[in-house]
Amino acid sequence: MQTDIKIAVLIDADNVPSHNVKEMMEEIAKYGNPTIKRIYGDWTRPQLGKWKNLLLENAINPIQQYGYTTGKNATDSAMIIDAMDILYSEKVNGFCLVSSDSDFTKLATRLREAGMLVLGMGEKKTPDPFIVACDKFIYLEILGQDSDEETKEKRTGRPQVDKINPKLIRLISSTVSDLADDDGWAFLGEVGNLLQKKQPNFDSRNYGFQKLTPLIKSINKFEVEERENQKGRFKLIYVRNKSGK
Template sequence: MRLPFLPPSTRRVALLIDGENCAATCALATLKVAEQQGRLVVKRVYANWSRPGTQAWIEPVARYQLQPVHHERVSAAKNATDILLVVDAMDMLYNQFIDTFCLITGDSDYTPLVKRLRKAGKEVIVIGDERTAESLKAVSSRFVSLKGEGVVGKTNNASIPPAIPTDQGELTTQTTPEPATADGYLPPTALQPAAHNSNSQHTRTPMVTSPPVQAPTRPLREAVVLLSKAILQATKRDAEGWVSVAVIGHELRKIDPTFRPNWFGHASLSKLVAHCSQKVSLFEIRTQHNNQLEVRLRRTQG
C-alpha cells in the first residue's frame, strides 16, 4: 500500500524496543532516530524485569522516561516479551493513532509483524546493527544501522550516554524540605518543652536534632535504579510481586549502607518511593489495611 504523505510534524511515531534483544547502551541513539521521524507519542521497552540481564535498562528507562512493559516468562519454550510487543503493535494499528513504527530488535521473529504493518500502509523503521536478521531488513520500510553501538543480541552494564533534552527535562526531585517522618532514616526533630527563666518569661531550649531534609543532591534516576535493584533482590515478595517498604529499606542498606532518602530530597523512604512511582511508570504502589506501603515492578494489565 502506498504511504500517504504526511509532514514530519504531523506524523505520530511509536518507539518499540525489545529490551531482551537489545543493549541498553542503544537507548539514546534510538530515541534520536525516532524523534527525527515525527512526534514521538509512544516509547516503550519490553522485558521481563525480574531477569538480571535486563537491569541495565533501568537507568535509561528513568533517564529518558521510557515506559517499561513487564511480562513474566510463561514457558521456557516461548518468549512472552516478543508476543506482547506484537500484540501492542497490532492494537496501535487497529486504533489508527500511529503513522510510523520504530522497531528496535534484530530478531527475525518480528518479520511477519513488519510485513503486516506495512501492508496496512504504515512506515516501519527497523533499528539494529550488522547482526540484525536479513529477513527483517528486507521487509522494513527502512533499516537504520547503529554501528558501534552494540545494539542487538546482548545487554550489558556499560555507562549510559548523557541525557537528551526533553519537554519535561531530566527527572528531578522536589526541593521543598519536608517534615521528618518514619522509616528509621530521619527521626523527627524536636524541641524541649518551654522553660521558665528568672524573669518568668518563656524560652525554648532546643535539643540536639537531626539535620533538616536537604535539597536533592543526587538525580532521581539513581533512586530509581537503587529501588529497582532492591525490589529484584528482595526474597520477601508475595505471589504478585509486592514488597513492603520496610523490606526495601533492609535491601537498600545491603546495597549501600550509607543510603539516605534525603539524598533525593525526601525525609522518608515511603515518600521517596511514592515520588518515584509518580515520576516513572516502572513502579506500582499500594497501601494495605495496616497503612503499610508496598511496591512492585509494574506489570501489564490483563
C-alpha cells in the same frame, strides 16, 4: 524532525543492548514524533538491570512480560499484540521496531500493508528477512560513533564501518542509471530515496560517512556536480557514472 508523523516505538529488551538509547531516540526523532514509547522484557531478571535508569531518562514505559515457558520468547508475543492494538487505534502514522530478532518480520510486513511507515533498528547480526520487511533499517552500531574510529575498534575488537565494495558501487551505479537524464545526470536526493527503497539497510554511516554526498565523492567511479537552484538559496547536487560520458 517531521512532527506531523506520529511514531510508536516498541523495543525488545531481550534482543538489543541498552547503550546508545539516547542516540537511538534522537535518530527516531528525525522521522517523526515518538508519541508512544514502550519496552518489553521480564524486569525481574537481573540482566535487564542496565535499562532501568535509561528508561526514566528517556520516558520509555517498561512493560513487564514474564517468561512463562522455557525456550519461548513471550516478549515477542506481547510486542506483536500491542502493535496490532496501536495500529487499530489509529493514533500513529508509523512504527519503530527495535530488535535484532527475525520473529518481527511478519509484523513489519503487516504494518506496511496497513500503510504504516515502518522503521527497524537492530544490531548488524539482524537477519535479512526482518531488514527487508522494513521501509528503513538502521544499525545500532552506527549510532553515537566516536570520531576516532581506530580508538573504538581497539576497544571493541572489531571494525565499526563496512568497507566500500564492488557490490555497493554496482548498487549506486545502477540506481544512478535508473534516474539519469539524457546526459547521464541524476539528482542526488532522488538517488538516495531509491537506494533506500532498493536496500532498506543502506546508510552512508555504515561506511563511515555522515551523508551520501561525501560517500559518493570518495568513489572514483562517479562525477558530482553542484548546481544553483532557481531561487539561489542552496545548491542542488547531481551525480553520474563516469562511464556515461
